Amino acid sequence: MERLKTTLCGIELDNPVIAASGTFGYGYEFAELYDINILGSFSFKGTTKDPRYGNPTPRIAECASGMINSVGLQNPGVDKVIEEELPKLKKCFHKPVMANISGFSAEEYEYVAERLNAEDQIGWFEVNISCPNVHGGGMGFGTDPHMAAEVTKRVRKVTNKPVIMKLTPNVTDITEIAKACEAEGADGISLINTIMAMRIDLRTGRPVLRNGTGGLSGPAVFPVALRMVWQTAKAVSIPIVGLGGISSAEDVIEMMMAGASAVEVGACNLTEPFICKRIIEELPEKLDKYGIKNIRDIIGSAL
Amino acid sequence: MKESIFEILNNTEIADNVYRLDLKGDVSEIVRPGQFINIALEGFFLRxxxxxxxxxxxxxxxxxxxxxxxxxxxxxxxxxxxTEYLSGLKDGMLNVLTGLGNGFDISKAGSRPLLIGGGIGSAPMHMLAAELIKKGAAPTAVLGFRGSREVILEAELNKLGVRTVIATMDGSKGIKGTAADALKGIDHTYFYACGPMPMLNSIRKVLEGDGEYSFEERMGCGFGACVGCSMETKNGVKRVCKDGPVFSGKEIIWKD
Structure with a gap:
């Protein structure tokens, strides 16, 4: 459907809905439920150089309108992703996919991007410099503009595919980080990753998560994400992928009005596995409701 | 896995703080004992x-x-x-995901399987016993509870003709002691166990032969997408919700 089409860093999407990394695996679990080719795209599970088990369990907690996770980038490592996961992904998804990558040093980011660069199906790199659940990596790169710039530069150097930097909301001024990435050649910005949070078990007096803290996601964070997308859209001229708590077609429209060219749906995939399909199906009706002809017309209308 | 709407037929307290919920709807994806369902509750983000x-x-x-x-x-x-909110629902409809988890493998049971349940972990033993009997096995059940007020499923298992041994920590019903105490010496061809981690860890020290254990972990999605409930096994990292919740005793790495 023409009116749902949007463009992200030069690649056309059938619709703006992208399933977010860490909530969609490598696609095939959801392909058992519906044809995932209806999606704009999806961002696969954060991939690192070496295999990672992640943090000890329990690593899931609940709160009002959201959840807190401390998974900690569990993944089989880039070699196994190439050998085992991507062939399975290819069978169920036939569009450009977003490769979410992470690392514990700028060199590791570069290494993983270089290894994945030859994979034809990868349309974009989404560089996670914002995971709050790993020590000595992840978010550490996204809270310092110099380090964010360094990772951008390293990844930029080894690929011609669009590089989208995924930012953390756990900073004083997100526009400063976004501008640093843009200056080093980032093609896009995605935000927000999760907000650092915790719960305490009243019976034990101890944190619910074994890791102590985790990252908050779900509808609870939507207004925060919207605000940060809006601020960032005013500060940079590269496209933005807006994410954080999107749970409806109307949230998609609102996020695009704030300046996002496309959106990602994350936590809600876990509680409502058909949410992306429902949102895509509902979008035309909602566009009618608000008198919008083509969804791309509203990008940044609130700026 | 299937998402569908179920009607609440009955939701009543059957033991201390334990409720029985009967849901009418599409049960076609519930194919093996030991599987679970994931219920959406109004006002709660996670199922x-x-x-x-x-x-x-x-x-x-x-x-x-x-x-x-x-x-x-x-x-x-x-x-x-x-679960407190759930216990207050006496009628109405619920959005439920069915057909989750791998379930117990009844093909391995042999003629005299042993079923071991700890507390609310006894719940799946009802369907398991029924399926085993259907294929001609003669199961024995050992169910452990803290006290008589927590005992569940004794009548149901007796009705199926399952030899059922009850153990209570305070001795208020059946054998005084734990499920691990009560199962000693019971001859069996295979075993199936479900209960809290400390209970599973104590029974594995006294159980002989092969069997399966069903585990519990805090889950995000329940269908393998979020990898919130991972567990290290001898065969690599597994997801309790999707690769389990039932694991062969041979692949479990026990921590003492």
Missing amino acids: RPISVSNVYRGGFDNAGPESGQGVVTVLYKVAGKG
Whole structure:
């Protein structure tokens, strides 16, 4: 459907809905439920150089309108992703996919991007410099503009595919980080990753998560994400992928009005596995409701 | 996995803080004992995963088992705000994901399987016993509880003709002691166990032969997408919700 089409860093999407990394695996679990080719795209599970088990369990907690996770980038490592996961992904998804990558040093980011660069199906790199659940990596790169710039530069150097930097909301001024990435050649910005949070078990007096803290996601964070997308859209001229708590077609429209060219749906995939399909199906009706002809017309209308 | 709407037929307290919930709807994806369902609750972000205790296929509006319709029974303990809210629902509809988890492998049972349940972990033993009997096995059940007021499923298992041994920590019913104490010396061809981690860890030290254990972990999605409930096994990292919750005793790495 023409009116749902949007463009992200030069690649056309059938619709703006992208399933977010860490909530969609490598696609095939959801392909058992519906044809995932209806999606704009999806961002696969954060991939690192070496295999990672992640943090000890329990690593899931609940709160009002959201959840807190401390998974900690569990993944089989880039070699196994190439050998085992991507062939399975290819069978169920036939569009450009977003490769979410992470690392514990700028060199590791570069290494993983270089290894994945030859994979034809990868349309974009989404560089996670914002995971709050790993020590000595992840978010550490996204809270310092110099380090964010360094990772951008390293990844930029080894690929011609669009590089989208995924930012953390756990900073004083997100526009400063976004501008640093843009200056080093980032093609896009995605935000927000999760907000650092915790719960305490009243019976034990101890944190619910074994890791102590985790990252908050779900509808609870939507207004925060919207605000940060809006601020960032005013500060940079590269496209933005807006994410954080999107749970409806109307949230998609609102996020695009704030300046996002496309959106990602994350936590809600876990509680409502058909949410992306429902949102895509509902979008035309909602566009009618608000008198919008083509969804791309509203990008940044609130700026 | 299937997402569908179920009608609450019954939701009553059957033991101390333990409720039986009967849901009418599409049970076609519930194919093995030991699987679970994941219930969405109004006002709570995460679903509540609860193991299937029994399933009844067909029987409504002259529909046969081939219709996919039926009743699924789950037993749950009120342990937090979500289950407390659930316990207050006496009628209405629930959005439920069915067909989750791998379940027990009944092909390995042999002629005299042993079923071991600890507390609310006894719940899946009802369907398991029924399926085992259907294939000609003669199961024995050992169920452990803290006290007589927590005992569940004794009548149901007796009705199926299962030899059922009850153990209570305070001795208020059956053998005084734990399930581990009560199962010593019971001859069996294979075993199936479900209960809290300390209980599983104590029974594995006294159990002989091969068997399977069903585990519990805090889950995000319940269908393998979020990898929130990972567990290290001898065969690599597994997801309790999707690769489990039932694991062969041979692949478990026990921590003492």
